[in-house]
Amino acid sequence: MPGSSRASRGRFVDHVLNRDNGHGDVIHQDDEFATFVNLMREAHEKVPMRLTGFCLMTNHFYLLLWPHEDGDLSRWMQWLMTSHVRRYHRHYQGSGHVWQGRFKAFPVQSDEHYLTVLRYLERNPLRANMVQRTWSSGIRTGSGRA
Numbered sequence: 001m002p003g004s005s006r007a008s009r010g011r012f013v014d015h016v017l018n019r020d021n022g023h024g025d026v027i028h029q030d031d032e033f034a035t036f037v038n039l040m041r042e043a044h045e046k047v048p049m050r051l052t053g054f055c056l057m058t059n060h061f062y063l064l065l066w067p068h069e070d071g072d073l074s075r076w077m078q079w080l081m082t083s084h085v086r087r088y089h090r091h092y093q094g095s096g097h098v099w100q101g102r103f104k105a106f107p108v109q110s111d112e113h114y115l116t117v118l119r120y121l122e123r124n125p126l127r128a129n130m131v132q133r134t135w136s137s138g139i140r141t142g143s144g145r146a
Contacts, residue, residue, distance in 0.1 A: 009067075009070055009107070010067045010068050010069035010070045010071070010072055011066075011067070011068070011069075012066070012067075012107055012108070013052065013064060013065070013066045013107070013108040013114055014064070014065050014066075014067070014073055014105040014106065014107055014108065015062065015063075015064060015105070015106045015107075015108055015117045015121075016062070016063040016064075016065050016073070016077065016103055016104070016105045016106075017060065017061065017062045017063070017103065017104050018060065018061060018081070018099045018100065018101075018102075018103040018104065019059060019060035019061075019099070019100050020059040020060060020098070020099065020100060021096075021097040021098060021099055021100045021101075022100075023059070024059065025058040025059050026058065026059060026060075026088070026098055026099070027056065027057075027058045027059075028058070033056055035087065036056055036061075036084065037056070039080055039083050039084055039087070040054070040080060042079075042083070043076050043079045043080040043083070044076075046075075046076070046079050047072050047075045047076040047079065048068055048072075049065055049066070049067055049068070049072060049073075049076045050065070050066035050067075050068075051063065051064070051065060051066075052064045052065070052066055052118070053117075053118045053121055053122065054121065055121040055122060055124050055125065057124070057125060057128065057130055058130065062120075062121040062124065064108070064114070064117060064118060064121065065105075073105060077103050077105075081099060081103065084098070085098045085099070
């Protein structure tokens with residue numbers, strides 16, 4: 001049975017997130033942060049998307065995405081998630097689910113809400129005591145560069 005259609009309106013900012021499947025890590029090495037950022041750049045080449053903020057942690061991510069057109073968010077995320085999972089399985093010789101199902105997206109309701117979400121995702125590594133294993137639009141740690 002196919003999954004339900006995910007509303008994806010253009011011209012509105014969405015707070016997008018996903019986490020690992022099974023309470024483990026999806027990013028195991030520092031250079032994998034840079035790889036994920038590069039995949040986001042490639043996704044932008046496939047489906048232009050404004051990325052206004054992000055936080056990549058070892059076991060989950062948060063994105064603030066602003067699609068141009070209806071349906072762009074779903075197409076962008078499908079390309080990103082599929083490409084990441086294929087690369088992950090090729091690197092770790094694995095199979096099965098890497099992420100905990102489909103991504104979740106919540107529309108940002110106002111400028112104040114936008115700033116609240118942006119502060120949340122950029123401060124999340126500090127709250128989780130994971131500053132040394134994180135990349136975000138506010139900080140970049142580890143040995144890689146964005």
